[in-house]
Amino acid sequence: MDKNAKIYIAGHRGLVGSAIVRKLQSLDYTNLITRTSRELDLRSQAAVAEFFEQEKPDYVFLAAAKVGGIMANSTYPAEFIYNNIMIQTNIIHNSYKAGVNKLLFLGSSCIYPKFAPQPMKEEYLLTGELEPTNEPYAIAKITGIKMCQAYNRQYGTNYISVMPTNLYGPNDNFDLETSHVLPAMIRKFHEAKVNNNPEVVLWGTGSPKREFLHVDDLADACVFLMNNYDGAEILNIGTGEDLTIKELAEMIRDIVGFEGKITWDSSKPDGTPRKLLDVSNLNEARWKAKIELEEGIASTYTWFNQARSC
Numbered sequence: 001m002d003k004n005a006k007i008y009i010a011g012h013r014g015l016v017g018s019a020i021v022r023k024l025q026s027l028d029y030t031n032l033i034t035r036t037s038r039e040l041d042l043r044s045q046a047a048v049a050e051f052f053e054q055e056k057p058d059y060v061f062l063a064a065a066k067v068g069g070i071m072a073n074s075t076y077p078a079e080f081i082y083n084n085i086m087i088q089t090n091i092i093h094n095s096y097k098a099g100v101n102k103l104l105f106l107g108s109s110c111i112y113p114k115f116a117p118q119p120m121k122e123e124y125l126l127t128g129e130l131e132p133t134n135e136p137y138a139i140a141k142i143t144g145i146k147m148c149q150a151y152n153r154q155y156g157t158n159y160i161s162v163m164p165t166n167l168y169g170p171n172d173n174f175d176l177e178t179s180h181v182l183p184a185m186i187r188k189f190h191e192a193k194v195n196n197n198p199e200v201v202l203w204g205t206g207s208p209k210r211e212f213l214h215v216d217d218l219a220d221a222c223v224f225l226m227n228n229y230d231g232a233e234i235l236n237i238g239t240g241e242d243l244t245i246k247e248l249a250e251m252i253r254d255i256v257g258f259e260g261k262i263t264w265d266s267s268k269p270d271g272t273p274r275k276l277l278d279v280s281n282l283n284e285a286r287w288k289a290k291i292e293l294e295e296g297i298a299s300t301y302t303w304f305n306q307a308r309s310c
Helices: 015-024 045-053 070-075 077-098 131-157 181-194 215-228 245-256 280-284 294-309
Strands: 006-008 057-060 103-105 161-163 167-168 198-204 212-214 235-237 262-264
Touching: 006 015, 015 167, 015 181, 015 215, 045 077, 045 103, 070 077, 070 131, 077 103, 077 131, 103 131, 103 215, 103 294, 131 161, 161 215, 167 181, 167 215, 167 294, 181 198, 181 245, 181 294, 212 215, 212 294, 215 235, 235 280, 245 262, 245 294
Parallel strands: 006 057, 057 103, 103 161, 161 235, 167 212, 198 262
Antiparallel strands: none
């Protein structure tokens, strides 16, 4: 990407989009295009068409999405499938109409079957049933992948799709009803510490294993791939390492400084038993994650405290 190229970051206020903006700015990309959801409703076909016709960006990072954890996915399945399909369909189609040079679509590791062999290779997509708790979201993301591939085949576009693992970092969502597991734990342990609560109750058994990637590492990978990868096949982005939810909880408890008890509510769902990405293809492309999990959680907790004090 030329330093002066017009680059549109869809979802620039979110966890992923804001990290991509920070990364591009650090590399002296000067012509970044952004719109808030109030300025541009990405679910509106007409509004998105008008935006692309006027701006004609050279590159697009499609980071806009409705996201959430198990509770949010279970509570709002219709919103997850509708909003995500509408957002990505409008952006992908109008990128084609506007002659965008290249688009990067951000999927999710939840596209893979619930009982996929571990670690999960890219070719495991659509080889088994999805995890029921996030099936609408996963189907929307799979639709985005297939749409990019279809446009590449029919129209000769250069649209790439990447599948990040579980993300965390600055600008994450810490709402207990809609957040993912790691930020939810940070908030729960923080509030328990502040209120001198004797215990923190967490969902499930703590036995599932998860992989976590700092969002700044993801942004670094996305910019790297936009500049260096042109393949039609999807690419996993992760660390290649995982830990149990119980181990994660204990790590966050120690970082936050909560000294009480952790209680597991096994009446609540665990979700997929394990979600570890095979990142060998990404490593072969000469990219690897740099931020260690404990270091990343500590910096995220610092950001969380600073954001709450503002």
